[in-house]
Amino acid sequence: MKLCIFGAGAIGGLMAAKLAAKGDVDVTVIARGPHLAAMQARGLKLISGGEERVVHPRCVASAVEAGPQDYVLITLKAPALAGAAVQMQPLIGAGTTIVSAVNGIPWWYFHKLAGPYEGRRVTSVDPDGEIGRLLPPERVLGCIIYPAAEVVEPGVILHTYGDRFSLGEPDGSRSERAGALAAALVGAGFKAPVRPKIRDEIWVKLWGNMAFNPLSALTTATLDVITGDAELRSIVRAMMLEGQAVAEALGVRFAIDVDKRIAGGAEVGAHKTSMLQDLEKGRPMEVDALLGSVVELAEMTGVPAPTSRMILALLRTRARLAGCY
Incomplete structure (x- = not known):
């Protein structure tokens, strides 16, 4: 081989x-x-x-x-x-x-x-x-x-x-x-x-990334801070529920619920997401693969995604101003 x-x-x-x-x-x-x-x-x-x-x-x-x-x-x-x-x-x-x-x-x-x-x-x-x-x-x-x-x-x-x-x-x-x-x-x-059903696993991994990564880039907070702050955690949860609705409209089934997935992120601790690391090093950020695509698929399937859409707008501006988009 x-x-x-x-x-x-x-x-x-x-x-x-x-x-x-x-x-x-x-x-x-x-x-x-x-x-x-x-x-x-x-x-x-x-x-x-x-x-x-x-x-x-x-x-x-x-x-x-x-x-x-x-x-x-x-x-x-x-x-x-x-x-x-x-x-x-x-x-x-x-x-x-x-x-x-x-x-x-x-x-x-x-x-x-x-x-x-x-x-x-x-x-x-x-x-x-x-x-x-x-x-x-x-x-x-x-x-x-x-x-x-x-x-x-x-x-x-x-x-x-x-x-x-x-x-x-x-x-x-x-x-x-x-x-x-x-x-x-x-x-x-x-x-x-x-x-x-490889797409089910794509979404389980993306589920956290679509929320944790953008919020970390916007706030510079590590995972423990994002999951431990009630206001940030509520944004994460709203985005992930929107992502779940999009995925399920495409035939995906989730083996765990949203709170378990968030808890899994919390267990990682004081970790800088890959998107925050890219921002700090001036590298291109995976804006569209991790969140832009979810918003696009929400439009395609007719699933409302207002929180994800708002965070995407903020993230794109953040990335452009940093020269990372």
């Missing part, structure tokens, strides 16, 4: 390190800058569970150097996807599977979704359809990321918790390609269930 990780930051580096250590997958990492230089010079170091391991996957700067792959895992932030889709083309051969591990509502969301919205485009994440053209939905295998990791220095990944990557076909089938990738991930030490 030839597998390329495009955007090998924290999560991509974690996956690359464990897959390369197992040795039965031909792993290629595409990265850039000091991170790439460090991996090429000294290998990729993974710190996990108090142990350190250095592996040496093939590390290159471009898709041209890597060539066609069996699987291409996309572990980028959503705003980077449009530009990256063009760069990925040399990786995509006749039988390549594109593994979408991007946060929020993905560009392929309505592919093979039975019902009145099948085949629709999510314009907030793929405005002109170019992503869908370059990364055809029929090639896509969904992936939900649960681990947490960070690049503590170039070439060094610290894995803090979690080991599950849920996989799922857009049409809910148990395909050979999903099974093969799941087996490779399990062999590397991950949990990799293949889910028949």
Whole structure:
């Protein structure tokens, strides 16, 4: 199996390190800058569970150097996807599977979704359809990321918790390609269930992100503050109930209730969300993937979402003024 990780930051580096250590997958990492230089010079170091391991996957700067792959895992932030889709083309051969591990509502969301919205485009994440053209939905295998990791220095990944990557076909089938990738991930030490309803998991993860991330960027508060403040918690709850109504209008079912999901966020403690981290570092924020898309789908399904719409307007202005949108 030839597998390329495009955007090998924290999560991509974690996956690359464990897959390369197992040795039965031909792993290629595409990265850039000091991170790439460090991996090429000294290998990729993974710190996990108090142990350190250095592996040496093939590390290159471009898709041209890597060539066609069996699987291409996309572990980028959503705003980077449009530009990256063009760069990925040399990786995509006749039988390549594109593994979408991007946060929020993905560009392929309505592919093979039975019902009145099948085949629709999510314009907030793929405005002109170019992503869908370059990364055809029929090639896509969904992936939900649960681990947490960070690049503590170039070439060094610290894995803090979690080991599950849920996989799922857009049409809910148990395909050979999903099974093969799941087996490779399990062999590397991950949990990799293949889910028949991958969109349910997309929404459970997005459920918290659509509220916690925007409020953290607007207030600079950590999760413990947001969930512990009665006024902020009420805004979170209102947004999440709106998101739940949108998702259920699209056929999604939630296995937990909103208060349990908020409690789960509170348990994380004094954590800065990814959106707040991006704001502080002047990086593009996942505004549309995490909230703009929810508001778009609310309009599509006719579900009222006044709180989410208001927060989105504030968030977009905040991001624009900071040069992060």
